Amino acid sequence: MFKGTDAFPNGVLDKTISRDGGYWNAMTYMDWTTYFSTMPADKGELILRVEADRMQNGIFASEDVDSERSVIIAEREGNENSPMFRLDEAVQAAAYQKHAYQYEVIGSMEDLERINREDLYTHYKTYYVPNNAVICVAGDFETEAMIKQIKDLFGSIPRGPELPIVEQAEPKQKEEKRLTVKGPGETPFLRASYHAPETTSEDFFILTVLDSLLTGASNLNLFGGGISNKTSLLYKELVQKEMAVSVAGGLQATIDPFLYSIVMTIHPNHQPEDLITVLDQQIESVQNKLPEKSALARAVKQARALFAYGSESITNQAFWLGFSEMFDDYDWFTSYLDQLAAVTPQDVQRIARKYLRPENRILGIYLPDGNGGAQE
Amino acid sequence: MISRKGYRPTNSVPGPEDVTRVKLDNGIVVLVRPNFNSPSVVVTGGLNVGSLQDKDETLGLSDFVASALMRGNQTKDFNQVYDKLESAGASLGFSGGTHTTGFNGKSLVEDIELLLGLLKESLFTPTFPEDQIEKLRALVLTGLAMRSQSTGEQAAMAFDNIVYHGHPYSRPDEGYPETVREFTKESMTNFHADHYGPKGMRIAIVGGIDPDEAVDIVKSFFGDWQNPSQKEVPQLPPWQPLGESKSVRKEILGKSQSDLIVGTAGPKRSSPDFLPAALGNSILGQFGMMGRVGEIVREQAGLAYYANSSLSSSIGPGPWSVSAGVNPKNEDQAVELIKKELTRFGSELVDEEELEDNQANFIGRTPLSLESNIGVAASLLHIEKHQLGLDYYIRYPERIRAITREDILIAAQKYLDPEKMVTAIAGPPLQE
Numbered sequence: 001m002f003k004g005t006d007a008f009p010n011g012v013l014d015k016t017i018s019r020d021g022g023y024w025n026a027m028t029y030m031d032w033t034t035y036f037s038t039m040p041a042d043k044g045e046l047i048l049r050v051e052a053d054r055m056q057n058g059i060f061a062s063e064d065v066d067s068e069r070s071v072i073i074a075e076r077e078g079n080e081n082s083p084m085f086r087l088d089e090a091v092q093a094a095a096y097q098k099h100a101y102q103y104e105v106i107g108s109m110e111d112l113e114r115i116n117r118e119d120l121y122t123h124y125k126t127y128y129v130p131n132n133a134v135i136c137v138a139g140d141f142e143t144e145a146m147i148k149q150i151k152d153l154f155g156s157i158p159r160g161p162e163l164p165i166v167e168q169a170e171p172k173q174k175e176e177k178r179l180t181v182k183g184p185g186e187t188p189f190l191r192a193s194y195h196a197p198e199t200t201s202e203d204f205f206i207l208t209v210l211d212s213l214l215t216g217a218s219n220l221n222l223f224g225g226g227i228s229n230k231t232s233l234l235y236k237e238l239v240q241k242e243m244a245v246s247v248a249g250g251l252q253a254t255i256d257p258f259l260y261s262i263v264m265t266i267h268p269n270h271q272p273e274d275l276i277t278v279l280d281q282q283i284e285s286v287q288n289k290l291p292e293k294s295a296l297a298r299a300v301k302q303a304r305a306l307f308a309y310g311s312e313s314i315t316n317q318a319f320w321l322g323f324s325e326m327f328d329d330y331d332w333f334t335s336y337l338d339q340l341a342a343v344t345p346q347d348v349q350r351i352a353r354k355y356l357r358p359e360n361r362i363l364g365i366y367l368p369d370g371n372g373g374a375q376e
Numbered sequence: 377m378i379s380r381k382g383y384r385p386t387n388s389v390p391g392p393e394d395v396t397r398v399k400l401d402n403g404i405v406v407l408v409r410p411n412f413n414s415p416s417v418v419v420t421g422g423l424n425v426g427s428l429q430d431k432d433e434t435l436g437l438s439d440f441v442a443s444a445l446m447r448g449n450q451t452k453d454f455n456q457v458y459d460k461l462e463s464a465g466a467s468l469g470f471s472g473g474t475h476t477t478g479f480n481g482k483s484l485v486e487d488i489e490l491l492l493g494l495l496k497e498s499l500f501t502p503t504f505p506e507d508q509i510e511k512l513r514a515l516v517l518t519g520l521a522m523r524s525q526s527t528g529e530q531a532a533m534a535f536d537n538i539v540y541h542g543h544p545y546s547r548p549d550e551g552y553p554e555t556v557r558e559f560t561k562e563s564m565t566n567f568h569a570d571h572y573g574p575k576g577m578r579i580a581i582v583g584g585i586d587p588d589e590a591v592d593i594v595k596s597f598f599g600d601w602q603n604p605s606q607k608e609v610p611q612l613p614p615w616q617p618l619g620e621s622k623s624v625r626k627e628i629l630g631k632s633q634s635d636l637i638v639g640t641a642g643p644k645r646s647s648p649d650f651l652p653a654a655l656g657n658s659i660l661g662q663f664g665m666m667g668r669v670g671e672i673v674r675e676q677a678g679l680a681y682y683a684n685s686s687l688s689s690s691i692g693p694g695p696w697s698v699s700a701g702v703n704p705k706n707e708d709q710a711v712e713l714i715k716k717e718l719t720r721f722g723s724e725l726v727d728e729e730e731l732e733d734n735q736a737n738f739i740g741r742t743p744l745s746l747e748s749n750i751g752v753a754a755s756l757l758h759i760e761k762h763q764l765g766l767d768y769y770i771r772y773p774e775r776i777r778a779i780t781r782e783d784i785l786i787a788a789q790k791y792l793d794p795e796k797m798v799t800a801i802a803g804p805p806l807q808e
Contacts, residue, residue, distance in 0.1 A: 011664070011665075011671075011675075013662050014663075014664030015663070015733055016666045018663050018733065018741075019733045019736045019737055019740070020735055020737075020740050021736065021739065021740015021741040021742070021743070021744060022740070022741075022744070023741070023744060038744055038747075040740055040744070041742060042379065043740075059741060067675065067676070067678035068678070069678070070678035070679070071678050071680070072673055072681070072682050072773060073703075074633065074679070074680050074681040074701060074702060074703060075681035076632075077632035077633035077701075077703060078632075078633045078681055078682075079699045080632035080633070081527055081631045081632055081633050082524075082630075083525075092758070143784070173664075178593045183524070183630055184525060184628065184629050184630030185521070185525045185630075186521040186522075186524070187518055187521050187522055187525075215461075216462070217465065223469075226467075227461075227462060227465060227466065227467040228458060228461070228462060228467055228469070229626070230454070230455075230458035230462065231455065231458045231459050231463075233461045235729055236455075239511070240454075240511070242510070242511060244515060245514050245515045245516075245518045246515070261808070263448065268514065268517075268518070269520075284523075298462075298463050301463070301464065301465050302462065302465035304467025304484070305464070305466065305483065305484050307417040307463065308414070308484060309416055309482060310413045312416070312747075312748045312749055312753075313416055313747045313748045314747055315747070330428070355696045369630070374646070
């Protein structure tokens, strides 16, 4: 998609956008792909023209496909250097039997070597169509004039065929799954992933609050920063008691049910089993004892602050619009804080019992294979 | 004087009209720029303490002390510090560098006094509790173990080790496992007493707060800080240029990709060569899809996911280098392409069009880099640290437009001599 069209040949766009002081990029997530750019307010038309053009006129030249293939293989090889990527990939593969969430977004090495120009072009013609697109614009402009501009540029692009319906119902997991990944390094990691609700479920908001209590507040906005989690339950029990050197957790906003994951870096003096025991004890305590209302109020304040930080930049404001439209609609975003504020201690207890059960989880352990560090 | 009410910034870039700069009696410089569209506030700054003050045998102590500042003080223990902070959805952290120890905080506007109070307690009266030191040590040692497995970090360390041989820039700020294991409460307390103080400290506040009010709050928390024992910042020794090209390769078992760096030392931030070099660096490996290097190594040869160049903006001569992540079998080809591009860069004038494109980019992107509170705060600290003047961003377009093709070639020839390049690679063992 960055290799150009007849109207904007390869290389011309990068140069034009950079010249205007703009920035553009793209990324693929599990459920969506986004092309985003931030431009000076008086230069916005250019990027709208570009996006309208490449929604229909992508070339996908064979030589570009081959060149990009080796680039993406290099990206995957870079990812494979990370123990956490290897562990994540194994846990996701174990978590799903049918749903595409079992695959890393970048794809397997075998797929990357096999995919051909026809596969790419078919994907492009199927999904890069107006009836599957959302355009979000934020910044210093007059709304009516902007809408007119968008209509003029995109309104005449013909609808594509109806999108294929992909049945991906995932059978319910019946028993706990455990796996071990061995690889280079000196540091072991533990990832506990629980099957979680889809983002539109009311359970999602409750699990967000529960996560805040267990591992600290986290930011759903992919561009936003976070805050520390040193007063969370699991930090106190695992890191302060020197069983782990770090702990983090979080949900991801997805269309279908994905995973709630807690990731721990294991302390050199402990074994994964020690951490699993404490994790289970802490989860059991949440399941058996109602959390304080003040703890819930704190979680809501943290979410409010994270929203404020994450909404500072124009880029993030547009991102939030598009992000929420991918799995629900903009109301999801505007009502997010109210939904969190409505969560009760009883809700948290119910959701902890519903989702944080051993038979609903995948435990992945990364064990170093004993190979030491760098050598000249 | 800025009026307290009805104030709005008049420019998208900070300048003397909308930035308040006050130097307190004890030497602390306070910089404030309001952004009333924001319900939050960023508090960031730095002190003149860093790994330059570490001896070889205690390398990493400065960074370790910075990381320990929030683990307990005379007023609050670790849990109380973080309970206050996290209950407000605020954040605060310290990080050690070579010249500077930085701090970075943010909160909702309503909690700015809480944030500054915790900053004050952490800076003034840390107690470095023994149990917290051990917890921190385990964390840092784990980080160093992960560093030893990172191809990117190992390549960078090997690069610095050769380029800056015998110079403080050759040393990693975090130290080594053998030095970190030796830190004690006493060594940390002494380090803090010797080097932490108001002299050279700067603090920038950006967000939904009136500038006069922000200055008053900073004064009330930090105005009486004194440390007569605070030592002077050591002079940076001169850098000795390399006599010839050198290369090194580190092996890390089990990796899929190699990281490589080709380059040497560039100009200091305060040098008149810096902006021409920065503009040239953009042409070399940043503009569009990673400049000339990206075009050759990524787009044409398809060798790397990333291939770009960087120029460090440092008090001393920071690295100027090209980096790429490649399959081990492509290392030689990538290095050859990069060196060829570096040779071209140092022997030919850049094109007129390249110059104009990059000048437009440098000027046009400035407002975007300043769209967030943290972006503005970082830029205020940058101009203060390097004494660039409050009107730096106002004059910036004119300075960039004044750079010529010849200026860039002169900078390239002065710093990037192809016969004196360092190549550092870290990756898996090569297949026969």
